[in-house]
Amino acid sequence: MVASQKEKYSMTGVLKPNYPPYVCLSKDSIKQIGNTPLLEIRNIYQHPKIKILAKAEWTNAGGSIKARPALNMILNGLEKGTLKKDKIIFDSTSGNTGIAYAFIGAAMGFNVTLVMPENVSKRRKEIITDYHAEIIYSSALEGSDGAMRLAEKILNENPEKYFFPDQYGNEANWQAHYETTAKEIYQQTKGMVTHFLAGMGTSGTLMGTGKGLKRYDEKIKAISVQPDASLHGLEGMKHMASSIVPTIYDESFPDRQIDISTDDAYDMVDLLREEEGLKVGYSSGANLCAAIKLAKELESSDSDSEATIVTVFADSTACYNEYL
């Protein structure tokens, strides 16, 4: 980043008085992270006693849910003193966390370098480079696991050069959702939430929001959503059984798991656009498929109780290639 840009961002405000003087972040940017709307699915699914709601996470600054953990991991690094003025923010990503690091880095005055699989959406690459972040490409054949391995190799060659948030292993990732996403969902549903579902990349959304909701009411169910096969097209989601399992993921935590096929998720994305007017990404389609599957199970069970099922729509189609 050039000096004039740093000065420009420095004029917009300081986060907290105790941060080092070079750390400045636009107050407007930080206000735009979190406190997202909770939308009710009204047309695709209707039932008198069961509601399906989704957090509109694409409304976060940076365009995805990943602004929450990215900001928290960066603030945590500043508080611990591991992120210093001369460090480059460096991590592996398949896109959304990378975009979040890139825009927060631009706003704070840090350089950002990201390792991404070569087959990530062209649009995501463009957004990241627009923020002047550097991208190092890993093999498209090896997916996000290949990006993780390459990042580790680069980091080990020059550990002093980088601040490595390590989104797959950083407790501050899931804690962002514990402190913000869970609280918002509980307040927005007035405590009526009964189930929370989310697909998993790092697992931070499910682990943090799930734990956070159980803090309010331990009867709230946390349900993981996964692709039904190792070879899938659900950008941002991991098929855990065939992937490097993130350190922050505790497989004993979810109350259950629902598997969704790529084709069903893609069809649901079309339906969301046509029926609800929402242009959301593929993981959102998978999450809603799983929510409807759960709702139908609850309908057919003997239980006559009400249910409020909440999930997240992590991003919008703004981050994807036009032909997909």
Add this chain to the structure above:
Amino acid sequence: MANIKIPSPLLKLTNNESEVEISGSNVKELLTNLEAAHPGFNERLYDESGSLRRFINIYVNEEDIRFLDGENTEVKDSDEVSIIPAIAGGK
């Protein structure tokens, strides 16, 4: 014989060989012969109607066959053919 590059999630079908040599004059023939040599590819690459799944991208020498001649795209000896899912997980 063309050289087919295999994505990580399908390596178990080729005994962990990340590249396999397969003969065929076009992509369709190549994938048919790949299935014969290493059974299991078809059900993962094709949907019930026999079309390549929407998230499967096939490249011949780094050119997406969607922008060439689809599965009829010609393949010559020593061409490199890559099977790449839209993305394979992680944020």
